[in-house]
Structure formats: C-alpha cells, structure tokens
Amino acid sequence: MNPQTTRARDAHAPRARRIVVGVSGSIAAYKAPSIIRLLRAAGHEVRTVPTAAALRFIGAPALAAVTGAPVQSGVFDDAAAVAHVQMGEWAELVLVAPASADLLARAAAGRADDLLTATLLTTTAPVVMAPAMHTQMWNHPATRHNVDTLRRRGVTIIDPDAGPLTGSGYGAGRLPEPEQIVARALAALDAARDTAAAAAGAPGDLAGRHVVVSAGGTREPLDPVRYLGNRSSGRQGCAIATAAAARGARVTVVSAHAEPGVLAELPPQVDIVPVTTAMELRDAVRAAAADADAVVMAAAVADFRPAEVADTKLKKHSLRASGGTGEPVRQAAPVIPLVENPDILAGLVTDPPRQDGEHTLVVGFAAETGDADGDVLAHGAAKARRKGADLLAVNAVGTDQGFGDVPNAVVVLDAGGTEVARAQGTKQEVAEALVELIAARLNSRRPSV
Ligand code: CTP
DSSP states (O other): OOTTTOOOHHHHHOOOOOEEEEEEEGGGGGGGGHHHHHHHHHHHHEEEOTTTTTTTTSSSHHHHHHHOOOOOOOOOTGGTTTTHHHHHOOOSSEEEEEOOOOHHHHHHTTOOOOOOHHHHHHHOOOEEEEEEOOOHHSSSSSHHHHHHHHTTOOOOOOOOOOEEEEESSSEEEEEEHHHHHHHHHHHHHHHHHHHHHHHHTTOTTTOOOOEEEEEOOOEEEESSOOOOOOOOHHHHHHHHHHHHHHEEEEEEEESSOOOOHHHTTTTTTEEEEEEEEEEHHHHHHHHHHGGOSSEOOBOOSSSEESSOOOOOOOSSSSSSGTSSSSOEEEEEOOOOEEEEOHHHHHHHHHHHHHSSOOOOOOEEEEEEOOOTTTTTHHHHHHHHHHHHOSEEEEEEEESSSSSSSEEEEEEEEETSSOOEEEEEESSHHHHHHEEEHHHHHHHHHOOOO
C-alpha cells in the first residue's frame, strides 16, 4: 500500500460516550437490546429508559441485563435522585429507538409525564429518534407534523424502512437494523461535536473557502409524470457538506432530489440549490463554482436523458388509433431514444468555471461494481485518468453496499489513477477523511484566511 495512505479510522478513533437509550411502546422494542449491546460493544456507557408501554413489549430485567445497570421508567422511581434532571445532564447523546407515534407526539408537545420525555426536556445533548409504527400512523398528518417539529428543533429523525409490517400490510414504518441506527446515532454525535467546536471558535482551517458539493440523484423526465432516476439518497454528499462546514468553509449543496430527511440534517448555514435534471445540475454547479475553492461531485448523474420529453402522458392505449370506433387500441411498447448528458465532472477540469486564475480542486466519485472487464479499482483508475479530477473517490456499490444508510469504503485516486488514501466507516467518517484530504491540498497551496 502507498505509504502516504491516510487511515481515516485511526484518525477518528472513537471515544467512549455516555448514551441514554430510550425505548418506547412498539413491537420493534425487541431490537432495543441489540442496539444497546452494539453501543456497549463499541465501548460506550449506556443507561436505558423504557416507557411504561415499552415494558409491555420487553421486560425491565432483560433491558437491565444488556445495559449492565438498573433501568428506570417513571419520574418517581427514584425521586430523591431527581432522576429526570440527572439523566438528561448525564447524557452526551439521547437515542430513542424505537420511537412510537405516541412518543413522537409527546416529545413534540413538550410533555414530561415519564422519565424518557422528562429526559428529552432536560438534556442539552443531541437527540436521535428512530420511529417505528404502522404505515398509516407514520403517514398521518399528525405524525408528519410532529416529525417536522422535532426536526426543526434539531432532533435527528432516522426515517423508517419500508417492508412487511406486523399484522398485514407492507410499507414504511419498520425500524431499521440496529447497526444502521447505531451508525447514524454516533454520526449525529460527531456532527454535534464538530458544530459545537466551530461555534466555540475552534480554528476552522477551511474558513474563507467556498466548497460546492453536488448530492442526490438527477431525474430525467420522460413525460409529465415519469422520469429516469437512480437510488442515490444524497447522504454521502451532505455528509461531506457538513464536514466542510464544520471546518469553517462556506458550503453550497446542489441537491438533485437528496432525501428531505438528509437535507434537514445539514447545518443551517449551508446553502441548498435544488435541481432536477443533469443539465440543471451542470448549470447550478458551474454557477456556484465560479468562486469555489473545491467542487465535490457526489451526485449520481444520469448519463443519458430521453431525446424528447412528451408534453402529455405516454399512453399504453391510443384513442387516435381506434379508427373512429372510440375503442382504445393497445400500443406496442415504446422505444425511447436517449441522448448523452454532458460529463459535468470532466467539464470542470477541461473548462474550469473559475476565471480569476485560482485553481478549483475538483473531486469526483466513482461508484463501481467491477465486471468481466476489470475489478472495482481497475475501473476506478481508468475513470480517474479519463476524467482528470484532482481526486476520485472510488467505492464499491451493490444492492447492500454504498447506497442508502450503510457503512462504506472508498479508495481515493489522483488524476493519474494512483492511490493516495483509503477511508472506511460510516458516510460521516468517509466524509471527514475526504474533507481532510481536500483541506490538506487547499492549505498546501495557500493558507486559509
Ligand atoms: N458525473 C458527471 N456527469 C455525468 C456523469 C457522472 O459529473 N454525466 C460524475 C459523478 O458525479 C461522479 C463521477 O462523474 O463524480 C463518476 O460518475 P460515474 O457514474 O461513476 O461515471 P460515468 O462517467 O457514468 O462512467 P461509467 O458509466 O463508465 O461508469
């Protein structure tokens, strides 16, 4: 391995944290012990606070055993110790998993009728909630409103997964897997730490820099209701934006349909420019990059778009072809000609938008699966040479790696295809490692102001 390789995980060795795990009344409460176990296995100290309803799904002795400490549920369980204040002050992170519709409602209303809601009111620590409930409850306007309220207050809400639900039915409402919840919760803790450090005036080595990040996935319309799109959530791009902002950079996110929950977690000072198509993304990125020190193309850009966008909905049945009988005639499957979109990343290199002579550091991503022609790295190296970006972060993608809320790993190559760094972990950790590389390159040319 290249001796200059950056080992992102070593640089971000986790520190033991004090974490309150709240458990509320949902069938998914059975996953709480796994969450607690994972947190403790990672070296963190946990206190568990179940609601009364949670204790109907899982017993206090089981929770106490995995926590390694007694559990309390009511504000009067240990009144002399003023547990409701103590617990909130003790916590460096409060994670509520699962968060039932009722718990979200009580938290949004500021109720304090049990130890968990009282802790939520007294703590100044970051709060992460992982809702789990039936789809109808999740989609109900009351729950949507409560989730919006909590997000506006800075609570990180982990969107539930879609899948088969208890009883009958299929839809959004399932508690994500414990590993994903723990990764998101710890990432929120790190982000809060970085924001606090920035607010306290900790040196931001990207102060005075402008970093542009594209995030999400473009959508190419076929007709007024359909589009060609992809599964990108925007999480990696937004994590990079957050990491750059934490180091003092002015950050613009050009968002091609990044998920609302992901955008909601960006620091408030980050500018967001929404776009839909690859052409709009190109124009917005180039406009923002006119004074940028670095551009990170994390968006998944459609390589092709339909040559023509139908003004009206493409129909399976045609009335016109009925020959005046009024009986619709079934059409053959349409063939949709495509035209190639411009390569935005390569264009930033060959035709830099910045006109004042300053170099803009251009960073790309290459999502690869490997195939019969070559493995992930072979494709990545060829792409690095073809695109000419200063840095290209290559990651392996499949159905369960690289997309969505899962840990990933990247190998960073330079414009010649040579490996300069590796990073792995949560998208937050990967983002921090990439921003570290960007900052090092920018600051080696000109110190930040
Ligand atoms: N990209 C871009 N414009 C495009 C396509 C991709 O700017 N029209 C950027 C992406 O944002 C990413 C990098 O190029 O930073 C690599 O994207 P990828 O889809 O992996 O590469 P492609 O050029 O599509 O190559 P291939 O289809 O051969 O894998």
